Amino acid sequence: MNIVCTGYGIIAPNTVNIDQYLFNLKNGVCCIETVENAGPQNESNIVGIIKTGIEKFENDKLLKRLPRVTKLGMAAAEEAIQSANLNLKNRKIGLFWGSSLGSFIEQSFQDSIIFSNEDNYRKIPMTFTHLANHHSSTASIAHYIGTNGITKTTSTGCTSSLEAIQDAILYLKSGIIDIAIVGGSDSPISKATTYAFAKTKGLPLNQDIFTGAVPFQEDSNGFAVSEAAGAIILERKDEAIKRETHIKGEIVDVISNNDSVYNFAAEETGQQMINALKEITHGRKPDYVNSQALGFQLNDRIEKRCSEEIFNHQVPYTSIKSMIGHPFGASGIVQVIASLLSIQHNFIPPTIRTSKKGFENMNIVTTTKYQEVNEVVITNHGLGGNNTCAYIKKSS
Numbered sequence: 001m002n003i004v005c006t007g008y009g010i011i012a013p014n015t016v017n018i019d020q021y022l023f024n025l026k027n028g029v030c031c032i033e034t035v036e037n038a039g040p041q042n043e044s045n046i047v048g049i050i051k052t053g054i055e056k057f058e059n060d061k062l063l064k065r066l067p068r069v070t071k072l073g074m075a076a077a078e079e080a081i082q083s084a085n086l087n088l089k090n091r092k093i094g095l096f097w098g099s100s101l102g103s104f105i106e107q108s109f110q111d112s113i114i115f116s117n118e119d120n121y122r123k124i125p126m127t128f129t130h131l132a133n134h135h136s137s138t139a140s141i142a143h144y145i146g147t148n149g150i151t152k153t154t155s156t157g158c159t160s161s162l163e164a165i166q167d168a169i170l171y172l173k174s175g176i177i178d179i180a181i182v183g184g185s186d187s188p189i190s191k192a193t194t195y196a197f198a199k200t201k202g203l204p205l206n207q208d209i210f211t212g213a214v215p216f217q218e219d220s221n222g223f224a225v226s227e228a229a230g231a232i233i234l235e236r237k238d239e240a241i242k243r244e245t246h247i248k249g250e251i252v253d254v255i256s257n258n259d260s261v262y263n264f265a266a267e268e269t270g271q272q273m274i275n276a277l278k279e280i281t282h283g284r285k286p287d288y289v290n291s292q293a294l295g296f297q298l299n300d301r302i303e304k305r306c307s308e309e310i311f312n313h314q315v316p317y318t319s320i321k322s323m324i325g326h327p328f329g330a331s332g333i334v335q336v337i338a339s340l341l342s343i344q345h346n347f348i349p350p351t352i353r354t355s356k357k358g359f360e361n362m363n364i365v366t367t368t369k370y371q372e373v374n375e376v377v378i379t380n381h382g383l384g385g386n387n388t389c390a391y392i393k394k395s396s
Helices: 018-027 068-083 107-112 118-123 134-145 157-174 191-199 237-242 271-281 297-311 328-345
Strands: 003-011 033-035 045-048 093-098 150-154 179-186 228-236 249-258 288-290 375-381 386-393
Touching: 003 018, 003 068, 003 157, 003 237, 003 328, 018 328, 068 134, 068 179, 068 228, 093 134, 093 157, 093 328, 134 150, 150 157, 157 179, 157 228, 157 249, 157 328, 157 375, 157 386, 179 328, 228 237, 228 328, 249 271, 249 328, 271 297, 271 375, 271 386, 288 297, 288 328, 297 375, 328 375, 328 386
Parallel strands: 093 150, 093 179, 288 375
Antiparallel strands: 003 228, 003 249, 033 045, 179 228, 249 386, 375 386
16 A cells, blocks of 8 residues: 655745745755854854744734744644645544654743742743643644544654654554644754753854754764754545645655663664664665754764665765754654655755765765656654654655
8 A cells, every 4th residue: 555645834944835945955055044142151053943934823813822833833734735735624634743842942831840939830821731741732733724533743852753654654554544644843942952952062062054063074063953844745545646636755664763772871883773774775775865964973973874884875865954954853754845855856955065074985965966866765863762764755
């Protein structure tokens, strides 16, 4: 049974819709920026900020109360439904959503959990329980788009949205649902996030845009924290053909596993990522790998090992995080959408800004490469140790 994508939607830094995303990917547009005095010691930092695209939610009396991460999700889901020309009435719909931090970074939530004395509980807002609950965000997206069927939330760190696709495929193949709306959103830019990752030396503090948050470059000291949301519509291929909708591509499979190491340790070999990648490729050679490399050296070196052991550095690698940064739980879905666009328009998006220092043996695409693209592999790793890979191909 083939599962296909019939619609997609996105909002990301300097990206308000699919058309702008396609333009940015083709032209290698850098959508992240340097922010001064953002670090613990007033260092500069590199981030990916969404500055426009959710105004209609901010101006609505009821919707404006919702967390930013939810508004981003609503924008992406709405565009995906329109893209698929989908009528939700009288259909068995499933909504599957991924998020790493959810509403945890919302300022009102942060303020409410910091107590200076025992009486401060009176200052906790009545929205606290929903801000603390990731699924409330998914439920709000379901309410906005008008679906009340199966509604699931996945929170496995940065692999969340890719694993939401894995769940949706199982529901579609079982026949429990007819349509799956699948996506992810995260809005993690905050002092809490910055200070936490600064302590673990994961951020490019005091690095300029040419050396910091650069995938596949050993001088990069960390990644660009970014916000984004993406959504796709999945259907069984035969039913998509019946309703005469345009098929964007086929999701062949999604594989996930876990490093299974102590929570405050790091798995440095990348063996479980290699295992997942071997299983998903199953001897096949994709046209390129849409990599999770993000400028954090441990992760990028694991990608290098994967390239060498599985493909002998012959298969092209790229990372769109050089353009949009790393949007945590939304990263998988935005990689999927980028891959679907590359299959439709026959190009490999570039890894911009990198000199490939330390990664010279890899086949890294640094300028847009126009060629026939039929199959793409996506790699994704999350805090907590999950490794998730997806295989996507052109629908015949």
